Structure formats: structure tokens, C-alpha cells
Amino acid sequence: MKCKLSFLLIIFFSFSARADETLDLKLFAQSYYNAMTATQAPNAGAKELEAYLALLTDDIGNQHIPYQPDDSRTPDGKKQMRKGMSFYLGAHTLFESTLLNTFVFNDTGFAIRYKNYVKGIHPQNKQPIEYTSTMMEVIEIENGKVAMIRKYHE
Template sequence: MKKLIITLMGLVFFSPTMLADNFDYDAFVKAYYEAEVKTQQPDATAEDLEHYLSFLTDDVGNQHFPNAPDDSREPDGKALMRKGMSRYLGIHSEYKAELIDYQHGYNAVAIKHKFSAKGKRSDGSDFSYSKVALDVLELENGKVSVIRRYSE
């Protein structure tokens, strides 16, 4: 009986809340952002994409206006992101990014960043853009479960 009480007390004190308190948000944000930026570089590879996807849950939800206004989590959310991002892998001839700031709280991170890109579409036409964006990430067990991107 004594062992059972000690075990139950250990479970109470070793809760997911305590794990979240010890989570290294700074290291996570830096690693996540670096992995995301690598997927946009002119020389981005399938390995770069897989490294980025390793930060996400399998059922990740992705809201990215105007193309993906729904943030619902889907069982194959990561697979859908892999398919969508693979089409654009290496399409940029130039890509620059800068992390402006980030804030974090319990199981959430907000990343403000700016980026610009140049490249060619599949139809051969040129494109160029520059944006400032705020990405709000919800975390679950140390991985991104929902991505919401707000940009100009």
C-alpha cells in the first residue's frame, strides 16, 4: 500500500504541466525557425523538408491565409503538408528571412518574422514577394500541433 501511495504521489508531481514548465522554448523556436527557413532556400532538399516536418505532430492543423483558412487538425495533416510543400521545394532563386521576435507561453509560441523571395513559377513566369508574418504555434508534447500564419 505504501508503494502505491508513493507511486500515485509521483504521478501527481510528475505531470504534463511540469514538463511544459521545463520545456526549452528558446531552443525550440531557434531550431524550428531554422528548419522552416531551410525549406525555402534555393537548394532546399527533401531531407530539409523532412527535418522541418519532424517538428510537427502527424495530425497538425495549418491555417495560412488565403490558401488554407481552416486550422482543423486532420489525421494526415503532416502528409498533406509534405505533399504541398514538396511542390514548392527549390522553387526560389533567392530567399532571405529574419526572425524579428518571439514570445512563448504555456504550450504556445508566437514568432514574428520577415521574409522575401524571388523565383519562377511552373509556368515560367517570375515572382517576387516580401512579407512580415506572425506565426502562432500551438504545441503538444513538444511538437507543433497547429500553425496559424497571419501576414500582410
């Protein structure tokens, strides 16, 4: 009985201590950027995709104007992202990215601005692609995970 009580008290206090800790959003933004860009690498696979998805809530909202104008959060948001991102895994033959800026907004979000250079074969139409883009992602955080992603092109 004492062992069970001790175990429950340890669990209670570890969750209490965790609740008092604040998430270092500057560090989290760097981890997010690293995980996100790893999914774009030519050799990216399920391991990189799952590492990225682990940072997201299950009901993640994702808006990428003009491609995804709807910013609704749905219970299967992460499942939808996994399906969409899996289609493009390995499509790049070259991917370079540079993080330009990180902006932190109190403890509820951050924005990252980065520049990509991409070459590859589009998985749907099998045509060669090559482009450079500067993006900004505005990220909203809930309970230590990414709850909303809004992507903007420069």
C-alpha cells in the same frame, strides 16, 4: 531475468524523467524557425523538408489566411503538408529571412514574427516571383511537437 527487469526500469525512469522536463519554447521556437526557413532555401530538398516535418505532430493543423482558411486537424495532416511543401521545394532562386520577434506563451505555444525577401519561379505557372513579406506564425505545442500553425501577414 534481472537484465530484463533492469532494462524495463531504465526505460520507465527515463520516460518519467523526460515527462518532468519542460520544453524550452524559446529554444524550440528558434529551432522551428531555422528548420522552416531551411525548406525555403534555393537548394532545399527532402532532407530539409523532413527535418522540418519532424517537429510536427502527424495530425498537424495549418491555417494560412486567405490561402488556407480551414484550421482542421486531420490524421494525415503531416502527409498533406509534405505533399504541398514538396511541390514548392527549389522554387526560390533567392531567399532571405530575418527573425524579428519571438513571443512565448507559458508552455503551450509561441509566436514568431519574421520578414522574408524572395525571388524565384512559381512552379505552377512558371512566372517569375519577387516579394517581401512580414509574417507572424502562432504555434501551438502538444507533447513537445507543433500541433497547430496559424500564419498571418502584416
